[in-house]
Amino acid sequence: MSEKVKQTALEEAQRVRVLATEAVQSRAYFYPLRGVPYFLTHRDLWKPLGSKIVPTMTLGLGITTAMFLVTYVPQAAVLALFNGPLAALTTILLVLSESSTLISVLSKNFLIDEVLIDTFDGTLIARNKTVLVSDGRQIEAGNGSDPISKLGKLIKKPFQRFTPTAVIRYFLYLPLNFIPVVGTVIFVALQGRKTGPAAHARYFQLKEMSKSEQSRYIEEKKAAYTAFGVVALLLEMIPLAGIFFAFTNTVGAALWAADLEDSKSTAPNLRDQAKKAE
Template identity: 65%
Template sequence: MSDKVEEIVREDAQRIKVIAQDAVRSGAYLYPIKGLFYYLSHRSLWKPFLSKLTPTLTTGVGVTAFMFLVTYIPQAAILAIFNGPLAALSTILLVLSESSTISNLISRTFFLEDALVDTFDGTLLSRNMTGIVSEGRQLNSSGDPISKLGKAFKKPFERFTPKAILRYFMYMPLNFIPVVGTVLFILLQGKKFGPNAHARYFQLKGMKAREREQFVEQRRGAYTGFGVAAVLFELIPVAGIFFAFTNTVGAALWAADLEQRNTTAPGLREQAKKAE
């Protein structure tokens, strides 16, 4: 039995190593950072966020303050048994993660769905991806990228589901393991976050469920790298909602680069054939 357990652990460790190597090689973990700087330098993309600023800010502050006041001490006491002197840091990260999840749950459900879709589509328009955006909504002929956005045909950003919330709380006990457990917790959250960030892209491309699964699996490391970086940004208390928008911009920039590579590669192949 011990040999079997050791084999499983070895296989899982190897799988994680391969994913981590793919993530580093892909450079996708940089897109949340690119999204932040791109967002800050393109004021027109701020409109959806500013229109929701008051309710999202109030939600973030209120939830974070409540969680630290009510849950920090009991959770720190439990983690102290497992983590010793590292319990204070582990508990802070845990409470921030919980606060971020709850804030996102409330905000995305009641305030942000349309605003995030507009931000994603507006970013694509700013990168001259008019063709793909027109597959998902009506477009106006003039104005800045956000002003050009007309009525959306569908709303692909998924709300938090009971299954997703259950999975989150199932993973929470990993934080009882010093340092490594917290890292694994963030890694698992990032693995799920990455593909979800491209939900709008998959819809605009008209991908079926099976096509999406294959597309993501071929880029598992890249999506995990993007997801981990994005999750770390959104763990920041209060500002996590702001980073939800910059992460959306980063996801759109990545989608635009994927589209450019897809359109450029066939052209290069055609030129190579002619040269032969």
């Protein structure tokens, strides 16, 4: 029995090592970071954020403050039993993660869902991917080189309203934080694994990829999407600035999508497949 456990542990360690190597080689973790300077140097992309900055900052401040006031002490007491002196740090990370989840769910469903789409589409247009964007919305004449001014009425809207599944999954992962350091790392990695593919929901829609095509594509690039998701999640966990990083992460995801288009590494959509069949 002990040999079986040892063998299983070795196989799992090997699998994690392979995924980690693939994640590093993918360089996908750079895209959330690349999104920051690109966003800051393209002032036209500020418009969607500017239109929602006050309500989103107010929401973020309120939720983060309330979470620390109400949940920090009891959670720190529990984590102290498992993490010892590290409990103070791990509890901060835990509360920030919980706050960012609540802020993300509420803001993306009720405040900034459409302006995040505008940011994604605007970045693609800035990267000369107007034809791709035209599959999901009307394109206007616009004002010169301003990509946001060219965004017309949405034809397709990818973001789904709140469903309890993601939050339930999130709270199922919470006990991992009882494991000192390693548990918190695993928790963030698991959350990042879901965050990565979600960042390309709009891209998959514009490519007209079916659910099965999306699943296969995400599985092929799961290391890259996890790497992107972990960095994006850590940025959005920063108090108050998390809303800003939600937009820069969206820009980073669009830059990645544009690079994928340039490299032609995405699966062909159903329309292309039908044409080939003819």
